[in-house]
Amino acid sequence: GAVVSQHPSWVICKSGTSVKIECRSLDFQATTMFWYRQFPKKSLMLMATSNEGSKATYEQGVEKDKFLINHASLTLSTLTVTSAHPEDSSFYICSANSGGSNREEQFFGPGTRLTVL
Amino acid sequence: QKEVEQNSGPLSVPEGAIASLNCTYSDRGSQSFFWYRQYSGKSPELIMSIYSNGDKEDGRFTAQLNKASQYVSLLIRDSQPSDSATYLCAVNINSWGKFQFGAGTQVVVTP
Numbered sequence: 001g002a003v004v005s006q007h008p009s010w011v012i013c014k015s016g017t018s019v020k021i022e023c024r025s026l027d028f029q030a031t032t033m034f035w036y037r038q039f040p041k042k043s044l045m046l047m048a049t050s051n052e053g054s055k056a057t058y059e060q061g062v063e064k065d066k067f068l069i070n071h072a073s074l075t076l077s078t079l080t081v082t083s084a085h086p087e088d089s090s091f092y093i094c095s096a097n098s099g100g101s102n103r104e105e106q107f108f109g110p111g112t113r114l115t116v117l
Numbered sequence: 118q119k120e121v122e123q124n125s126g127p128l129s130v131p132e133g134a135i136a137s138l139n140c141t142y143s144d145r146g147s148q149s150f151f152w153y154r155q156y157s158g159k160s161p162e163l164i165m166s167i168y169s170n171g172d173k174e175d176g177r178f179t180a181q182l183n184k185a186s187q188y189v190s191l192l193i194r195d196s197q198p199s200d201s202a203t204y205l206c207a208v209n210i211n212s213w214g215k216f217q218f219g220a221g222t223q224v225v226v227t228p
Contacts (some may be wrong), residue, residue, distance in 0.1 A: 043205070044218050046218075107150075110159070111160040
């Protein structure tokens with residue numbers, strides 16, 4: 001149980017284009033989803049917390065107009081990187097939990113590797 | 118700023134030995150603690166969760182929690198080359214399940 005999928009697993013795009021990444025919980029309802037990015041040999045950096053039916057809460061320094069998050073249902077959250085530039089190239093990972101309590105484990109998707117040319 | 122500290126390593130461990138990983142956290146009110154394993158180029162996978170003081174064992178893994186000392190550790194017994202990875206300590210910091218992650222400890226198990 002507790003499987004989270006992401007699509008696509010990797011994407012290459014041209015500078016200035018937008019890229020949408022989907023995160024789905026396959027066997028549970030995800031009340032809360034989290035979006036992280038990770039640069040090579042660096043730790044996870046939380047970008048935003050996404051609650052179903054409400055606006056995402058962004059971490060300090062993360063541009064909400066550049067990284068659009070939509071948590072449309074209890075099984076789907078999307079991250080859109082708008083007007084992508086080479087510095088946005090990174091490994092983007094989502095995670096989800098099912099209850100929003102302070103005991104809930106986060107289950108991670110496999111990640112999406114974005115390369116912006 | 119709530120912080121989670123880990124030694125970055127690498128921690129070199131002979132095959133068959135015990136790997137000992139440590140993690141300290143700053144928020145005394147934290148109640149839930151997690152260990153994740155991350156292989157290079159992959160996303161983190163949950164190894165263990167621990168909520169109460171003391172030890173919790175699962176197979177070759179043992180998590181230890183001491184809330185008074187704000188310290189959580191992970192022991193890996195009979196280390197195997199497949200255990201070579203980065204181990205992330207995570208602490209829950211709010212009611213939505215938001216985590217603060219440590220920077221991770223790289224473990225290298227040598228045959």
